[in-house]
Amino acid sequence: MSTWHDFVQRKGAVPEWPYPVNYGKVNEIVTDVLVIGGGVAGCRAAISAARKGVKVAIAERGHAKRSGAGGAGVDHWHGACTNPCSRVTPEMYTRACYDSMQGYTGGHVRYIITKEGWDTLLECEQMGVQIRDVNDEFKGADFRDDETKLMFAYDYANKHIIRVWGYDIKVRVYEEAKRLGVNIYNRMMTTSLLTEGGKQGTRVVGATAVDARTGEFYVFKSKATIIATGGAARLFLFAPEVTASGTMADLNSAGVGQAIGWNAGAEFVCMEMSGPGHLTGHGYAPYSMANASNTYHGTTIVDADGKELPWVDVFGRELKTLQERFLPSEGQVFQLGIGIGISRTDQEFRLNDIPMDLPERIRRGEYKLPLYADMTRMPELERRSIFGMMVGNEGKTRIPIYETMTKAGFNPDKDLFQAPVMPLEGYFNACYWAGGPNTPPSVRGLGGGGFLLDWNLRTNLEGLYAAAGSTIYGGGCHGESHTTGRYAGRHAADYAKTAPQPVVDAKQVEAEKNLAYAPVRQSKEGNGWKEINAAIARIMRDYCGRHKNELTLNLGLRLLKELKETELATAYASNPHELGRLLECHALISVGELAIKSSLERKASSEIMDFYRLDYPEMDPPEWQKLLPIRQEDGQVKIRELPLDFHLKPPYASTYEENYQLQSGV
Amino acid sequence: MSDKVYMVPNPPTPNKAVDFNPDICIGCNLCVDVCPTDVMMPNPEKKKPPIVVYPEECWYCGGCVEECPRPGAITMVHPTQQRISVNWKNKDTGEYYRLGMNNPPPPDTRPPSG
Numbered sequence: 001m002s003t004w005h006d007f008v009q010r011k012g013a014v015p016e017w018p019y020p021v022n023y024g025k026v027n028e029i030v031t032d033v034l035v036i037g038g039g040v041a042g043c044r045a046a047i048s049a050a051r052k053g054v055k056v057a058i059a060e061r062g063h064a065k066r067s068g069a070g071g072a073g074v075d076h077w078h079g080a081c082t083n084p085c086s087r088v089t090p091e092m093y094t095r096a097c098y099d100s101m102q103g104y105t106g107g108h109v110r111y112i113i114t115k116e117g118w119d120t121l122l123e124c125e126q127m128g129v130q131i132r133d134v135n136d137e138f139k140g141a142d143f144r145d146d147e148t149k150l151m152f153a154y155d156y157a158n159k160h161i162i163r164v165w166g167y168d169i170k171v172r173v174y175e176e177a178k179r180l181g182v183n184i185y186n187r188m189m190t191t192s193l194l195t196e197g198g199k200q201g202t203r204v205v206g207a208t209a210v211d212a213r214t215g216e217f218y219v220f221k222s223k224a225t226i227i228a229t230g231g232a233a234r235l236f237l238f239a240p241e242v243t244a245s246g247t248m249a250d251l252n253s254a255g256v257g258q259a260i261g262w263n264a265g266a267e268f269v270c271m272e273m274s275g276p277g278h279l280t281g282h283g284y285a286p287y288s289m290a291n292a293s294n295t296y297h298g299t300t301i302v303d304a305d306g307k308e309l310p311w312v313d314v315f316g317r318e319l320k321t322l323q324e325r326f327l328p329s330e331g332q333v334f335q336l337g338i339g340i341g342i343s344r345t346d347q348e349f350r351l352n353d354i355p356m357d358l359p360e361r362i363r364r365g366e367y368k369l370p371l372y373a374d375m376t377r378m379p380e381l382e383r384r385s386i387f388g389m390m391v392g393n394e395g396k397t398r399i400p401i402y403e404t405m406t407k408a409g410f411n412p413d414k415d416l417f418q419a420p421v422m423p424l425e426g427y428f429n430a431c432y433w434a435g436g437p438n439t440p441p442s443v444r445g446l447g448g449g450g451f452l453l454d455w456n457l458r459t460n461l462e463g464l465y466a467a468a469g470s471t472i473y474g475g476g477c478h479g480e481s482h483t484t485g486r487y488a489g490r491h492a493a494d495y496a497k498t499a500p501q502p503v504v505d506a507k508q509v510e511a512e513k514n515l516a517y518a519p520v521r522q523s524k525e526g527n528g529w530k531e532i533n534a535a536i537a538r539i540m541r542d543y544c545g546r547h548k549n550e551l552t553l554n555l556g557l558r559l560l561k562e563l564k565e566t567e568l569a570t571a572y573a574s575n576p577h578e579l580g581r582l583l584e585c586h587a588l589i590s591v592g593e594l595a596i597k598s599s600l601e602r603k604a605s606s607e608i609m610d611f612y613r614l615d616y617p618e619m620d621p622p623e624w625q626k627l628l629p630i631r632q633e634d635g636q637v638k639i640r641e642l643p644l645d646f647h648l649k650p651p652y653a654s655t656y657e658e659n660y661q662l663q664s665g666v
Numbered sequence: 667m668s669d670k671v672y673m674v675p676n677p678p679t680p681n682k683a684v685d686f687n688p689d690i691c692i693g694c695n696l697c698v699d700v701c702p703t704d705v706m707m708p709n710p711e712k713k714k715p716p717i718v719v720y721p722e723e724c725w726y727c728g729g730c731v732e733e734c735p736r737p738g739a740i741t742m743v744h745p746t747q748q749r750i751s752v753n754w755k756n757k758d759t760g761e762y763y764r765l766g767m768n769n770p771p772p773p774d775t776r777p778p779s780g
Contacts, residue, residue: 002686003718005677007709012670015717018708062702066729071702130780137779165780168732187704212704240722241679245745250725251703285726285748376757384779392778399728399742402778409763409771410754418753577704577720 017575019213023520026217026513031057031183032496033489034222036190036207037229037257039068040478041468041485043173043182044120045226048489050180054496058177059188059209059220061229061252061580065174069230069249069469070478074166075295075394076153077131077479078340079110080118081160085145085152088160088334090114091656096336100346102608103625103644104270105448106474108455111656112487112664113480120483121162127172130165138389141381142323151385154297154351156326158334163385166478167393173482187212189580190256191516193225193264193464198508200265201633203462205502207260208512212580215520217513223499224463224492227451228485229257231470232591234584236277236444236544238530238537243281246435248395249470252584257471259590261451267460267631269473269642270449271598273609274544275343277443283420283435287391287401290373290419292354293431294338295390295397298325298382301354301419301430302374303367309358314350322378325352338431341469341476343447344608359424371432372416380413387412395478442541446595448609449473452629452642455652455663457488460631463499465492490665519573519582526572529581535563536588544596549615556596560589594630601628601639680745683724684731686715691739697730706730715739 001007008014033049035042038060050056060067081090093114098107125131132149133139143163144151151163177184188209196202204225209218232255233247240251262268279286292299300322301309311319313329328335329352336342336349361367375383392402410417420426423437450473451459451466458465467484469475475484519526543556568586573579602609603616604624627642643649653659683705684697693713698706703723706716726742734740744752749766756763763771 001688001717002684002715003677003682003721005674005681007717008674009670009672012672015707015710018710062704063700065700066727066733067702072725072727072729135780167778167780242747244722244724245680245726245748247725250727251723284751285744288748288752372755374757388776389779393780396725396727398778399731400726400744403728403731404742404744404765405752406776407773408765408767409773411774411776414757415754415763416757418755420751 019576021215021576023215023517024217026219028219028221029057029185030221031055032223033492034059034207034220034225036225036227037468038064038184039228039230039468039481040070040170040173041481042226042228043177044482044485045228045467045489045492046177046182047173047180048486049493050177050182052490052493052497054493057183057185057220057222059190059207059218060184060186061188061256063186064177064184066170067252068170069253070395070481071170072395073393073398074169074478075163075390076337077117077121077162077164078337078476079114079160079479080121080162081114082118083150083159083162084148085150085159087158092334093160094656096346096349097340097342100344100349101342101448104273104608105342106453106472106647107645107656108647108659109453109457109472109474109484111660112457113476113483115660115664116487117479117483120486121164121479124169124172124482127176129169129172131162138381138385141385143326143385154326154337155328155335157328160334161337163390165389165393167398185218188218189583190260191583192512193260194504194508195264196503198505200635201461201631202265204264204464206504208509208516210516210576210579210583212576215576215579217516219504219509221502221504223496223502224465226465226467226488226492227257227261227471228466228468229471230468231255232258232446232588234533234537235446235588235591236537236540237280238533245285246281246283248279248286254584254587255591256584256587257466258450258594259587261459261464261466262590262594262632265461265632266464267452267629268450268594268598269452269627269629270609271446271595271630272602272611273446273448274444275447275610276441277439277445279434280439280443280445282438284433285396285400287394287397287433289433290371290417291430291432292373293429295394296373296386297338297351298322299373299375299386300377302372302416304370305368306374307367308377309354309367309371311352312355313352314347319352322382339477341448341480343610354430356428358427362424362427370421371419373419374416375412376414383412442545444541444545449598450475455647455659456491457484458491463495487664494665516583518569519571519579522570522572524572524574526570527567529571529573529578529585532563532568532571532582532585533588535567536560536585536592539563540592544592544599547612547614548599549613550600553596553600557593560592564589597637598628598630601630678722680721682718682743683721683726684718685741685743687739688715690736691715692736694735696733696735697740700729700733702727702729
């Protein structure tokens with residue numbers, strides 16, 4: 001009797017909603033710092049602020065103990081440049097990212113991440129996360145430093161990416177936040193930022209939210225606010241029945257932070273930047289199939305006859321030994337890891353890889369499908385570190401992969417692990433479980449753009465800060481989310497200490513309350529939230545897809561507006577859970593509008609941004625190599641221009657280190 | 667005399683996401699509390715296992731299994747399309763295996779590192 005279907009057919013009755021429902025009841029929370037989003041970034045922001053002695057509240061969509069894209073674990077900590085073994089400086093790493101992205105990434109954010117990433121990880125250790133091989137399981141491995149007991153990933157020579165036992169990292173961070181007295185409000189569907197006078201562009205003084213279990217309304221009044229809500233996974237694609245198990249972000253990922261920021265007048269950049277849908281869930285459950293990338297970097301792959309696939313360096317030269325897979329080659333200074341929030345890596349920083357002409361070699365008959373990971377050919381410590389340490393600690397691997405497969409009898413000491421069978425072009429990228437060709441070509445994903453922040457990780461709006469990988473311009477992945485959260489938290493707290501009391505506008509609160517409850521007042525004949533979400537994704541795929549022009553972009557805006565005023569306006573939520581999901585659809589429409597409006601402003605194509613204007617086909621003309629910060633004021637779109645290296649120009653200092661010394665507050 | 671047959675919509679896809687063992691589960695609902703997407707709801711009958719209401723919202727993070735104080739009470743159930751995908755074969759014998767097969771091999775018991 002596990003499922004609803006089972007229950008109702010045995011009992012002959014539909015169970016009542018198990019939580020007390022109280023639509024319209026208003027709860028007021030007054031705090032110094034409000035963190036919207038209780039993932040790893042939000043919890044670190046809260047910890048950092050609480051340590052400064054201010055009162056902190058978190059509004060979390062799910063439950064902060066295990067929520068967010070980082071809530072299910074982590075195995076790598078990228079950019080730990082100041083660790084005692086590292087030969088990569090923050091400046092080297094920052095320049096590598098910035099140059100790889102041809103300037104289209106927030107260099108200042110990256111510098112902060114690499115200056116403080118190691119310290120941020122050390123604090124995780126203090127919270128009880130294992131970051132060293134304290135049990136000497138891997139003594140003698142070439143990826144382990146005997147003195148510090150740190151273990152390194154990807155680039156064993158330069159030692160700037162650390163392997164961590166992070167399966168419970170979120171639990172540790174959550175418990176620390178609670179220990180410090182942070183007030184955590186779970187099941188909060190945040191619907192708006194509150195601003196001074198209720199206007200766009202003024203100081204942010206709080207937020208409104210609906211409890212997705214009870215339907216009660218929450219009015220948060222805060223001196224400072226930090227948005228750390230992650231990305232917008234449901235924007236171009238909505239098919240959870242097929243994709244939910246295969247995605248890297250759960251269904252709560254709906255761009256809520258970007259939406260409420262946009263509506264409050266916050267400034268964004270590069271929201272026109274996108275890429276082919278990646279890790280959309282059309283492939284396979286993360287890490288569940290044999291591959292040679294990321295967590296499985298360096299894995300020996302064989303074909304159906306046991307013939308081993310070669311590895312090559314970035315210049316195409318075949319590697320002679322397994323050990324070489326983890327070392328930069330002659331001509332390279334260091335290698336950047338995978339999954340750090342950039343869509344392109346310059347050749348000089350790329351990892352060694354399986355040859356990219358593998359599809360052609362399979363077609364010619366040189367290698368026979370299916371492919372397998374043959375970890376028995378790898379040294380025991382290398383094998384165990386992949387399957388047992390990293391698969392076992394990386395997000396969604398301890399239970400879904402390690403435990404499930406081990407209980408099913410899988411043993412990497414004896415078994416060949418099969419890679420997916422897919423159209424040959426899929427083998428171009430060694431992350432086979434991502435299942436590239438399985439994703440429809442019309443599915444895109446926003447990438448790289450987000451809140452435009454200054455060297456304090458503050459937005460253009462007074463009192464509003466931001467952090468987390470997919471939320472901000474310049475963000476990365478897991479470790480980067482912790483680090484930006486920690487940094488933003490202390491800056492928000494410093495501001496809160498001397499900031500005036502927040503005064504919320506009663507009319508704004510009332511308007512938000514009416515919007516929030518509209519779905520429960522509609523006729524029961526109204527659409528459910530899933531149909532609305534699928535329609536939003538359809539509009540985005542069609543009208544904000546790979547090829548754009550002014551007419552089609554404007555059609556997209558028109559359709560989003562019509563959807564909002566017609567089918568969404570009459571959509572019905574039969575309980576608080578559906579209400580939360582439907583309110584997320586409002587957020588998705590706002591993010592869609594932001595992406596389309598940003599696209600309209602860039603009247604040139606750009607290869608690095610994977611941005612194609614059929615009406616402006618010239619690729620990256622010099623006069624368009626700039627940022628186009630976009631925001632709303634009194635309902636009008638405002639655009640300005642910024643050079644790509646604005647973070648090293650007035651009013652800032654001209655070097656990364658100088659700016660860090662002046663602004664970090666350390 | 668057959669069981670009553672009801673008008674119900676199709677079971678959602680995937681069907682269950684998690685499975686409860688009613689002999690071990692004590693209905694503490696810690697799994698319900700911690701689930702980021704509210705996949706499960708407390709059973710109206712106290713001390714009975716939770717009811718899976720939104721299995722298609724499950725992300726397979728495993729948080730519910732990790733939170734559970736009674737080993738074996740809750741098991742993650744990958745969607746069938748996932749179980750038939752995760753395949754391996756024994757290097758020496760060439761025998762094929764997959765998740766969720768009939769007559770699975772004996773479980774390996776090696777714990778993860780750490």
